[in-house]
Every structure is written in structure tokens, then in C-alpha cells.
Amino acid sequence: MKHPQYWLLLKIAKSPKAFTFGAGLLIAALLALASATSIWWLDEARTSEKHENAIQTMQAVLAESADLLQHLATHGNLDCGHISLVHLNTHLLQSRFLREIGILDADDRLVCSSAVGRLPHPVKGNYPASTSLSGIKILVDVPLQMANKKVNATILQQGGFNAVVSPHITEDVYSSADAVWLRGATSLELLRPISAKADTLMHMRERAARASGTATHRQGLGYELITSAPDIDLVLQTQRRAGAIIQDNELLLAALLMGSVVIAALAAGTLAPYVTRLGAVQHRVRFLCREEHLVLLYQPIFDLASGKPIGCEVLMRLKEENTIWMPDQLIPTLLAAGLTKPLDYAVTRKAMRELSSLLPVQPEPFHVALNYFPASIDYEKLSTQFASQETVRKDIQICIEITEHSLSSELAREVKAFKEQGFLIAIDDFGTGYSNLKSVTNLSPNVLKIDKSLVFELEEATIRSNLIPEIVSIARAVDAMIVAEGIEKLEQVQLLADLGVQFGQGYALARPMKIKPFLAFLREKTSQAQACT
Template sequence: MIKRMSLISAYIALGCAATVLPVLISIYIANEDVARREQRDLSLYAEKAMMRTELVTYQGFAAIADLQAEHAEPCSPEYLKRAAHVIFNYRYVRDAGAYGDGRYLCSPLLGEVRTQDVELPPPRWRSNDGYLVWFQQKNPLSDLREDIQIGRNGEYVSIDPQSYVDVMDPAGRAIATINTELNSIVALSSGADPDEMLHAWKQAGRVDSDEWNYAVARSETRALGVVVKGRRTSLFRDWPGLLATWLSFGVAMGAAFGWFAFKRISRQVSFQASLEWAISHKTIDVVYQPIVNLATSECVGVEALARWNLNGRDISPNIFIALAEQHGLIQSLTDLVFDQALQDLAELLRSRPSFYVSVNVSGEDLRTPRFLNLINARLAGTGLRPAQIRIEATERSFLNADVTRQTIAAFRSAGHPVYIDDFGTGYSSLAYLQTFMIDVLKIDKSFVDTIAQDAASSIVAPHIIEMAHELGAEIVAEGIERSEQVEYLVRRGVQYGQGWLFAKAMRREELLAWLEARRASHAPAQPAIQ
């Protein structure tokens, strides 16, 4: 009897283990996956915060350069007027003026204080290129307000420290900006603990905590870094409740999940098969969006874009291109777009040797010379110039520098200009981009939209323009919809643009008619009818 009870108990225990262990293992795997995702998301947030820090610092440097540009006598009426102009033009600059011999001399905020001996203590830090920085500098007019002051050659600007850490984040994660040479805090978001954030920085974010994750990022051009902090999610904190839930609803959820997975997989396979069929049977449409010289309103070229209509419904390119990349169809799709563009536009390109068409390529075709060999084969005997076929690749395609650099150089050596598309969405720095030789940067529409608006991201477009000028690259602004955007971009030295202000993407016949109408009328580009 006892032996039988023991056997029954063993079976019960084995059954419980067989039921509970998969649940526990699933929870453990899910917990590890959540931790990895949270850390990756926090690292991306740190990169975003680092970009904000660099942009605010760059604005301070630009404001000083603007202040010095007039060469007016310090503290003269003309000088103070110029300083007031600088304060008004630069969003994060609170004050600007002159200093010397350890004293403030004047500013629009302080006025003329040369005779009042308003003390300016020695700077906390000096950069290699001659900038002086005061951290937590008390404003002479207030016992409460502390600014970050940047000075050079007798001129200074004051910046609100919160500008460095004012990054839009619904989760409200903490940020600290760090001077990497002094290992000291420059700016701190509200509610953050300075000792904790500095400790996390010194540990490179590797802090043993059950409650918080940390991530750090460093500037490649300045002695600046950021550390960010986000709450850690743990599935094991409420493991008894989770276990009871899984045991109670396991069968029902398993059945529901199985049905959903079956439907999802069936749909995915069907969708993938439809795309593969559309590519092989060349039912993907190719349309062309004009690229316009902003100064002259002349259409200089077009971008070839893929469009797919499935059973009367237009499928977003973001969806079917991502699907093509996931299932090894992207190279066939790129070939189709190029072949169709060559067929549609060969006569136009021969008649206008300066006109061009740009074709988007994926990261796959930046790893090998396959697509370049295809272009060379297709262009043979057509009479077209290599420069009339241009290559566009998204910023993320450049991340594997060692693999892609050689292919990019081969495209350019063959005479095909190389563009970085949707620039500004991948947090690339100037130092990183200088390792590549590229011809054109395309500013993403999301940044062009903020031009002439009081938005937090409106400072990104001028920063990208400056980076392009530093690289010696031309610029194409995407998504232009308003004439004031054109005026702003021309003032900043942006050469080209595309968007609905000029024309939507068009089929070959519409494009040729549009070009002929413009040629006949000699009129500048007009807004497209929406």
C-alpha cells in the first residue's frame, strides 16, 4: 500500500513537474528577452540624448561665432545690439556678451557692468580648441539660476543646462550629461540623483541593480557623454500570480494562440507568395518623383520608387519592402525597379545628358559588386552616362563599414554618385560619416517638416546641413510641401529638393507630360494637386 502511494505520489510529482517546468522555463526565457530588449531600447535612447547634447553644444559654438562675426567694439551699442540679436536667434542661449580679466564686461541682460567689477570665476574646463566652459555658473542677477557658460576670445554665451537633457520621452527616463575629461556632471534631468548617475557613468552603465537599467553614449568629437537610466521589468517579481494564471488559462490560451499563429502564418505565407509572384511577373509598378534645383526650379532628375497594388489595395512600401528584405526578395525587387526605369527613361536620359534617375538599393547590394555588375551590363551600348544612374542607400545600410566601404567606392569609381537616403534617422555622427566617400545627403522628411516651426527637433535640420557641408556633399531635402521651406533651405545652401510642393510621384507618361509642360511654359514648379 505504501509502495503504491509512493508510486502515485511520484506520478503526481512528475505530472506537476511536466506542467510547471515548461511554464517556468518560458517565464525565464521571456524575462531574459525583456531584459535584452529594454537594454537595447535604453542604448538607443542614450544615442538620441547624445545627439541632443551635441546639437545644444554646437548651437553655443555657433552663437559665439555669430557674436564675433561683426567685429564691433565690445560693449558698444552696436555690440550689445548684435548680442541681443544672437540671443533671439539661438533658442537655447539665455545671454551673450563680453568678459575679460576675470570680470563680466557687458551683455544685453547685465547691461554695461565694466565699472561694477562683477566677478567671473576661472573656468572649470578648457577644450583643446580654445573654448572655456563654466559649469553651474551662478547668474549675477540671481542667487538661484545656474547656467552653463561657454566662452572664447572674450565673448561668452549662457545656456540653460536643461537644454542638454530636454529629450522628449513619455517614460520620463533620467539623463545626465557628463564631461568625460573631468568625469563630472554637466547637466541633470529633474529628479535624477547626481551621485547615482555619475557612478553609473564610471561603471560604463554596468551597474548591478534589480530595479534599474543604465546605458551610456560618448561623443566622437567632443569631451561629452551621457548616461541614461530606465526602470527594469522583471517577470519573476510576481511569479506565484503568473504561475497561477498560466496554469488556469494555459489550455485556452494555447488553443487561441495556436489558431492565431495558424492564421497569421497562413496570411504571411500567402502575402510573401503574392509578393514573390508580383516580382517574378513584373506587376510591381515603378513611379518617378522629380528632384528640383531649389535655386532655379529646374527638374534635374527623378527618384525611381516601387509601388504594389494587391487585389485593388495599395500596399505601403514600408510593408512590402521590409517583407522583401526578410525573405530574400529584395535584390530581385531592386533589379525590377532598375530595369523598368531604364526601359521607361532611356530615351529621356539620352536626350538630356545631365538628367538622371536614382535607384534605391538595400544593404545586401552594398556587400557585393552584384548590382554594380548588373548596371554595367545593362548600360552597355545604350549611350547613357554612368552619372545618370545614381545609387541611394539608407543610413542603416552603412553601419557595416568594413563590408560596404569597398562596394561604395566601386560604385563611385564606376561613375555612379552615391546618396545617403533618409539621413538623420540613424544618429550618425560627422566623424563616422567621414570614413565614407559619398556624394549627396538626403534630409529625411520628418526633419524638413519642422523647418520654420517651434519644435524641439527643428534644430536637427540645420545640424545635418552643416554636416553635409563639412563632408563636401550636396544635399537633397525630402518632403518639401511649403514655399517657406524652400526659402529657408536655399538660405542654408541646400541645392536640391523633392516633395509635393513640386510634384507627387508619377508614372512615365505623367512624368513626360509634366516635364514638357514645364519646358514649354518655363514656369517654376507649382504645388501638386492633392
């Protein structure tokens, strides 16, 4: 399974435009979600404010009404006479919320009021009444004639008197919520009927009865807000569906969504160059240094005199789905990221595992050349990569290749430790640097590998190719074997042999192969050799 971060980086590399577009869509979606959340929060805040204002208004209305009704009840001698009516109107003028005061007889019939005086006949209104916990009887939507207008008023009754609340005040309260409940002695009573099914109304009543203070319940994409106060017997309940919220805030929501799209488009444009850079291989190379991405190729090394394979050089490619990365493409990135050591060690483990398990037992030591960056030549750490293999083959001779450019005194100390443990040391790409006999003698390598650029110009006898005899002389002086790289023409084999070069590799002899074709190639060469003998 791919690492999630690598999977994402690979997707970005494949489709940077699609990723940028997707990022823009995601930003737009998040902004749209934030916009919708803001609208929902704003709508809830407005509903809560309506409830709070209505509660505060009714607290003031009930407080004023209760004080007045209690005062009138204790007065004792009020009747429908002129003085009593003047007294009622005096209180009415001092009131903020009341528009009429009436006197009731023992049967709760209205006998006179501050507005019309004594009635010809006592009036008994047959209207539904609810009684609060505090004992005030409330009649809702009572039809009255006030200021030459027919209105539906709310009347409060207590102690033989009633008070008519200003219809404007009560309408504001009733319109502030879907349901206005009054706490009675046994249950909540709905002050004004609402259009709802019986079971819906029952559940609303249950939730309102359980609520304390302000409570919000999520209902799908909408919400229900219930508001009450400890010193008032009213409970307000409002349900807001998503459709209603959108409809009431459509202009603001449209503006926010349009702004979200514009911001997302600008963000996507800003992200585009960063996404392109993020898709570069340097951001994925640390994942490519794992064994599952390694493609190992084995290029045979031949004895030029007999044509017999005596070993191989392990070459590495990095596979990323259908893409093959050559080492030269990634070396700068690997060096910059400090990943040369993990890569070299992964190559070592995989190569030794494949060869140890699949290579037939060899009658003579089979040389396996492995290339290493200078930082990887650490005896304590690198030797464990060989020792960790399940099977240590005595017929496999490991040759550690280092480039001529990497020679240093620190490297020489590590090389010495490897040589003491029986490893071969080869200087790769020899002839391209500034090594002399003294520096090579100090390192005392087992193998000098002639750089392919010298072999390429061999037939033309150029100045560069004329260095080969000098390299042969240096190799003989330090008792090192010589391997020529980059043999691309069969004619070069004899020329090299004539110059004293013992071994060689190149496309003219055999191309690099994966492990199974490589083993088949060795079997074929072995069969040919046996047939000749």
C-alpha cells in the first residue's frame, strides 16, 4: 500500500491542473460551508434575540399588570361610579402597556370599563382562558372595539378586575415564536393555536416543558430554539427549517457564496505555481529510495581473453509506476536531500537477497560490484547490510566501487576496514580525475575501472584514449585488476586486451539485465563453455 503522502504527491505530479482545480473547489466548498454556517448562526442569533426581547417585554407587561390588578383588588370600594372610573383612567394613563381596565362582578362578568363606563348589561365573554402559576388568568384573541378599530386583544384577569394589553405589544410577542406556551399548574398550555398535527404538537410541548433557560435542538439542517425565564410563566418555541432560513437570508447567502467563488478562484491561481513545484520529483524521492521502487539490473563483467563472465556490476533504476528514473536524473536531488545512504543500503539489501537466493553456486568466486556514494562508505553501518542477509555466500565476492573524485583520507580509513574483512575495492571512472600513482598506492585498490569516455575514443587513438596504457601501468604497480567500461564495439575487445586490460563490460558484450534474464544468460554462457571443452 502506498504511503498516503507519497500517493498524494504522485497524484499532484500527474495532474497538477486537476489538483489545483480540486483545491479551488475544496476552498470554495469550505468557504460555502462557512458562509452557510454563518447564515445559520446569524439566523439563530436573530431568533434568539426575538425570543429575549419578547420575554423581556412580557416580563414588563406582567409585572405592570400584576401590580395594577393587585392594587385595584386591595382598594376595596371601587364601583362603576364616576370617581371609580376616574381612578381607573388615572392608572391607565400611567401605564405603558395597558389600554383598558374593567371591573368584573362575582360571576366574572364585565360590568364597566375605563373606556365605555357602565355597561347596560353585564357581559360574560365565552373565550378560552389559561391560568398561570402566579394565578393570573389570560384570555387571548378576544375581539374588541378600540379606537374605532376591531382588534383581537389579550386580557389579564385577577381579583375582580381585568386589564387589556396593547394589541401591538401582544402581536409582537406572539409573532416572535411559532408557539407561545403558558406554564400552568399541571402542564403547558398553548396561548394561541398553531397549525400543527396533534403528535407534532405533543412532542413540541414535551420539549418545551423540559427546557430550562435557552435550549437549541438541531433538526436536520434546521434547528429548534426554546426560550424561557425563571421569573415568567411563558415559554417561546420556534422551529426553523433550512428552506425558510435560506429564503429569509437569500440575498446575504448569495453574496457570501459569490464571494466564496471569487476567493476560491484567486486562491487557486495563487496555488498553481506552488502545486507545480510540489509535483516535482524531489518531493517524492525519499519514498522512491525504498526497495519496492528499486529495479536492479545486472551487467556481466567478462574476462576479455576467454569471453567468460566472471562477475557483474549491479546497476539501479527507480521505478515509479510507468516511469523509470535513471540515476543521473536524481543524483543532484539525492545529494541535496541527504538520501544517498538510505538508497545505497536499500540497493545492497535487495541485490544480496536476489543473488544469494537465486544465483547458482559458482565454482570460482563470482565478483559482484556495487556502487556507493562517499557518505555510504561507513564500515560499521554498511557491513551490517551484508551481514543481515539470510545467507552469506562464500562464492560471492563483494566489490565496493568508489569514484576517483571521492578519494579522501577519511574514505581511505573506511576502505582499509573493508579490505581487512575480505571485500574488494574498486576505483570507478578512473582516468577522469587527477589521481596519480601515489594517491592510488595509498588506497591500494583491488580493481581500477577505466572510464567509458576513454574506451569510446579507443579506435581514434585520441589523447584521452592514450591514457589507457598509463592506467594499465598504474594498475600493475599496485597489483590491481583492470576493468574497461563502456565497450560498445567488439573490435574494442582485442584492442583493450592488447593494451593489457584483463576484464571489460559494455553493450557489445552484454546489456544490463534483470535478475531472471541475467541468470538465464549465465546458464547459456556456462553451457557454451562446457560444449567447447
